[in-house]
Amino acid sequence: MSSDPSQAAALIAAKRAEVLAKLARFQNSNAASPRPTPSPPVSTPPPSTQPATSSPVSGLSLSEIQRKKNEVMNRIKAGGHQINQRAAAPPPMPLDSSGNFDLRAMLDKGIIPKRETELKANTRLVSSPSKQSPTGSTKSTPPSTTSKPNTLKIESTPESFTDPTKNPYYDPSLPVNNAPKGRRARTSLRFVQPGKYIEKANQERAKAQLERLKEEVAAKVRQAGMEAEMDISDKTLKKDPPPVAEWWDVPFLPNQDYQDLNVHVVDPQQLTSLITSYVHHPVPIQAPSEMNGKPPSRALMLTKKERKKLRRQRRNETQKDKQDKIRLGLLPPDPPKVKISNLMKVLGDSAIQDPTKVEAKVRKEMEERQKQHEKANEQRKLTPAERREKLKSRMANDQSSGNEVAVFK
Template identity: 35%
Template sequence: MADVSGNVLKRPHPEDEDNNAQKRSRSNNGSPLPGASGGPAAGKVDIEKMVAEARAKAEAVRARLQAARGGTPSSATPSPSPAPPAASPAMSRLEQMKARVAAATGRANAAAQQRAAAPPPLTYQTPQYDDEGLQKARGGLDVGLHPALLSDIGQDARGSKGRQAMQPKFATTMANRRTESPVPAAEAKKPQLDLSGPSIEEMKKNPYFDPNIGSKNVVPKPRHSRQLIFNQKGKYIQQAAALRRQAQLEEMKKRIAERARQAGIDEDLDVEKAFLVPAPPAVEWWDEGLVNGSDYSAIDDPKNLKIDTPDSIITIYIQHPVLLDPPQDKHIPPQKPMYLTPKEQAKLRRQRRMADLKEQQAKIRLGLEPAPPPKVKKSNIMRVLGEEAVKDPTAVEARVNREIAERKEKHEAMNEERKLTKEQRREKLATQQEKDAEKGIYVSVYRIDSLANGRHRFKISKNAEQQALTGVCIMHPRLNLVIVEGGGHSINAYKKLMLNRIDWTENAGPSTTSDGQPQTPASWLSPEDEKGQLKDLSQNTCTLLWEGQEKARAFRKWLGARVCETDAQAKDVLARAKMENFWILAKSSKTAAA
């Protein structure tokens, strides 16, 4: 930094501090200008003055320490050291620096002794610090250091040997603690943070405070002391007496029951109980949720009915009943095994025949059966009967032909024995039809335009009887109605007959009786018209009106063909089976077709 004149401003020399003079400017010739004559003398006077002041302060500190320890200051005060000789004007620069360092050291020792003399030496107390800035500067975040780390503050490490032993910086007993710790004035004036929580009154007034999520320290809960509960005298004695009485009663009941069992009284009681009819309940369990009362007399008042009330068990929701298995499912035949291929069938037959042959051979070896004669054929004559065939070939050939015929007759006889008779086949068919009907009753209704051909009427009735179907055939001048009911297999066979096998457009001529005379049915059932010519049945059709399943049969047997001239007669025949609606259905379908 330069002044206005351009000279460089520098730090003043230590010797010229008091005079506050600038450093001498260097001459151009290379040597400094001679200074004032009074400069060195003034510097020497200052050093002596500082040393004297430092020694005086040190003596004062020693006197206070001795007074606090209880000693006399005269005996404890050491003799003053002789003053150093006055500095000569010709004192070298090195000597001046040493004197200055000695003066600074004396001042530092005096300050350290003053700080060490502050706490009482005879009691262990918590250290008090007058210099708050020093404490905060030694620790971070304005936190003071631990007392064990502040030992270098209370005494000087260089000159305190033998003066005072190191003492702890904290109280060791409760009695030595100060009741009132001195607080610096700066700290006393400084406001402190209130860490206490809100009071109970403030929390009750706060509408947004929730005590459930608050801290336990914020909301103190009162602690209730539990009182001592003493058992009354004789409490457990009474309990033991009650248990003993109960055990005696149980034992007495067992003895009475044993005696009654021995006397036979128990059996009589059981027999009587079996014939007793229990009394009906006042309210059935399925009505308890609908009646507000103990018996059915409460339903006289409509208010006691729980049907439209909010607590009723009847709601707007749909309750689906438990699904029951259909009754026809139990009649479903078991599933057939998978069919075998021809190779698999031949393999099984071969294995079965081999097992039978081994069994037969074992019986022959044991003598249980005679050995079978050799099976001679024309292809193995020479191998089986070699010598005999050579001697008499004609007799051997006749013998072989006779054995072949016997084996054939035996085989055919066995087949005839296994074959069912005519009665057995009829019974077997009836059994199968009954089993088919047990699986479910099916109904089919057919409408036929004309039954003028007698063969059609015969086939309708005969097949219904053979298939064990029940029903009726209504013959009317306008239409014909056939209703059949039976098992599923029989109905399917009859359906194929009515819709596929019978040619309804065929007219074979008039039917004859057993005597060979032509039958004389009604005119509208005759295959010939008034002129004696065959009727044209090319437009004759058979239609399936309805088919479905019923719970039971409506007809007891096959009623055969019924001739009904009017609608009333047809309805009377069907009304017995409650199927007159099918006649109306047949007439409506006829009208719609027309």
């Protein structure tokens, strides 16, 4: 049924005024209490300027008005609780032993918000358990048709990473390997077999006993005076006993035994036919050292220092003989050997009277001595033909005294 629109509008205005009055009283009570900040006024919707449409009066019943009132009160209470939360004092900053901020403790208390990861490699696919309603009925989610395994996917290296223009820190000399390192295979347990070390100990004892036997045999050999090359190593092969008759004596033994020599006499004609025809006696040749008598003794090899000493001694002896002949008058004395360095010491006053003439004379004598020395060296030199003849004669003399041969085994 319908009523007059003017009556409905009057009823709505009355209820609105009642609600605003209650709201004002609530705000006054909050202002009287000791609170740091007053509660913000609740904004009410402005009255509609549109004409009210015809609606049933049952839509504006007292129960509906009471419900709206309760909603407004709940919103006011929620706003006051938020104000109280904002007014609460912030928690103290945690500090470490050195007096600095402890970031780990701040992260645990929630002062620093945790960053949620967005990488698929770090997420876990955890299936949510079935929820059970308070009434006992279970709500199970339908199984997914496409289940993805929880595996780590290795992405390939992007081109921008290996591009030097985009990545200045990339080193082309270093290899880029995306493959994960393989795990080392787990080795199984290896137990010691029973008697393994006992067998090793027995082998060592046998080896030590063999070494003692070798030392005893070597000592007996030395005591017997047989210091020769006797192989007593464990690698020595056991030789077979000697045969009854050697193969080269078998044709002369009827029974192939050396006892036949005492019974049967060997025919010399048979020996001649079998052995003598193969015997050859070469013509003996006397050794060259025996032909020329006893070989001369070899000269003693001297060092370079010793050869210089002998040469110096021979030169001193020759100079001494020459000086003796000069003293006896057999040889004229040598002219003084004047040089620029001993010019004043040898000539004395004559060099002071005309030094230019004396210097020219001394230089001329020095040149003559140098030329004479070079001429003597040239005269002592042998021509190539004379040098070859000298070498041939030396080789002939060496062969006449004997040939020395070194023989190695």
